[in-house]
Amino acid sequence: MGAPFECAGVLDGVRWALDASQQRALSLFETGANVALLGRAGCGKSVLMRRMVSMAIEKHGREAVAVTALSGSAAQILSGQTLHSLFGMDTRPLSRAGDPLQVAPVNVTESSVDRMVFQCATWRDCFERAAGKVICLTGSHRQRDAELQRVLDRLRWGRVNAAVMRKINLINEERLVQIESPSVVFTATDEILTNDESLVETAVTSLRSSVDLTVVLKLNAIFILTRKLGDNSPGSRGVVKRFISAGDQRASTVTEVECDFDGKLVVVGRSRFSAYNSSGTELAFCEKLPLLLGWAITVHRAQGFTLNAVQIDFRLDTWTTAGLAYTALPRVRSFSALCVKGSRRNLIQFSRCSATYYEKQLSEENIDPEQDGRPPIEP
Numbered sequence: 001m002g003a004p005f006e007c008a009g010v011l012d013g014v015r016w017a018l019d020a021s022q023q024r025a026l027s028l029f030e031t032g033a034n035v036a037l038l039g040r041a042g043c044g045k046s047v048l049m050r051r052m053v054s055m056a057i058e059k060h061g062r063e064a065v066a067v068t069a070l071s072g073s074a075a076q077i078l079s080g081q082t083l084h085s086l087f088g089m090d091t092r093p094l095s096r097a098g099d100p101l102q103v104a105p106v107n108v109t110e111s112s113v114d115r116m117v118f119q120c121a122t123w124r125d126c127f128e129r130a131a132g133k134v135i136c137l138t139g140s141h142r143q144r145d146a147e148l149q150r151v152l153d154r155l156r157w158g159r160v161n162a163a164v165m166r167k168i169n170l171i172n173e174e175r176l177v178q179i180e181s182p183s184v185v186f187t188a189t190d191e192i193l194t195n196d197e198s199l200v201e202t203a204v205t206s207l208r209s210s211v212d213l214t215v216v217l218k219l220n221a222i223f224i225l226t227r228k229l230g231d232n233s234p235g236s237r238g239v240v241k242r243f244i245s246a247g248d249q250r251a252s253t254v255t256e257v258e259c260d261f262d263g264k265l266v267v268v269g270r271s272r273f274s275a276y277n278s279s280g281t282e283l284a285f286c287e288k289l290p291l292l293l294g295w296a297i298t299v300h301r302a303q304g305f306t307l308n309a310v311q312i313d314f315r316l317d318t319w320t321t322a323g324l325a326y327t328a329l330p331r332v333r334s335f336s337a338l339c340v341k342g343s344r345r346n347l348i349q350f351s352r353c354s355a356t357y358y359e360k361q362l363s364e365e366n367i368d369p370e371q372d373g374r375p376p377i378e379p
């Protein structure tokens with residue numbers, strides 16, 4: 001579990017605090033109600049979830065709070081575990097965050113039409129009846145560039161026109177980075193803590209679904225951080241500067257990596273990733289570097305990250321999943337940090353049923369969809 005998370009602070013020299021919709025959701029959560037948070041990329045769902053987790057730990061104790069996610073990368077952002085590792089856990093109050101207009105986790109929703117999470121009976125029981133509430137977060141905190149925000153809102157609601165396509169088709173020179181220095185392989189070390197044979201497989205499957213077994217790095221390799229480390233949030237991009245060895249200089253003894261994050265040197269060591277049983281007891285853990293090679297990353301893995309710069313090549317895939325393009329593009333704060341190749345109108349897929357559900361939620365909260373970024377329909 002990460003350190004308690006702030007609800008106010010300074011970001012890029014600018015003071016910030018939870019916005020009105022975030023505060024409303026937090027107040028509701030404090031009353032003990034289940035809360036589901038919906039909202040566009042960058043509205044502050046993860047920030048608020050981390051705040052709720054630290055509040056719940058303060059109130060109920062570490063053992064009583066489970067943090068879980070449908071995908072391994074989301075679990076890493078929240079310093080939690082995947083859902084597989086928490087079967088049967090009775091956790092109250094519940095909070096959940098997501099954006100129905102972004103892409104769903106792999107293997108959970110193959111067709112965006114009939115298997116959305118908000119269509120499940122469990123969702124209705126937890127968040128739409130007496131036990132809870134769905135709150136739409138209406139802020140937009142990642143993008144400082146108003147034009148990028150407008151383009152993203154259009155993509156999110158499937159309102160794509162020629163001007164949008166031109167804007168996201170900015171083509172820069174491709175830079176291929178070739179590194180000739182030797183590679184250093186970091187292999188995760190597992191430890192099984194349970195003696196119960198029947199739980200070992202579940203624990204190992206849970207660990208493997210959220211972390212890669214090996215990370216291969218080279219000097220000057222570019223990587224992305226997958227866990228919060230000091231001031232660096234998940235998604236921070238850095239460069240490997242030095243391998244630190246425990247004993248002699250052989251690669252096999254390298255234990256830590258000195259990394260450059262925007263001019264600041266930080267030593268990154270292994271982090272502990274754990275699998276728990278239904279009552280919160282740790283069954284197994286693995287220790288591995290919280291780093292991914294950062295020249296290329298799938299959209300699913302990047303979901304939730306704020307990245308310094310992104311280059312997307314739409315030519316490399318068919319990109320037809322609803323919400324995929326919208327999930328990829330808001331990772332950056334400004335247009336100058338974005339380079340997109342090969343975008344075409346038919347790549348921008350949009351889930352009508354998600355939009356209908358989202359519009360219904362906005363209307364229940366008396367929020368004008370245009371205030372939440374939905375573009376007006378053009379004649």
Ligand SMILES: Nc1ncnc2c1ncn2[C@@H]1O[C@H](COP(=O)(O)OP(=O)(O)OP(=O)(O)O)[C@@H](O)[C@H]1O
Pocket residue numbers: 011016017018019022039040041042043044045046047048099139141142303304305306330
């Ligand atoms: N109230 C706020 N004021 C200023 N900045 C904020 C606020 N809430 C969140 N942020 C910042 O905005 C950025 C995006 O926040 P966060 O990652 O929580 O959004 P998200 O809704 O989870 O996004 P995504 O859907 O892409 O996962 C982060 O850099 C975060 O620190």
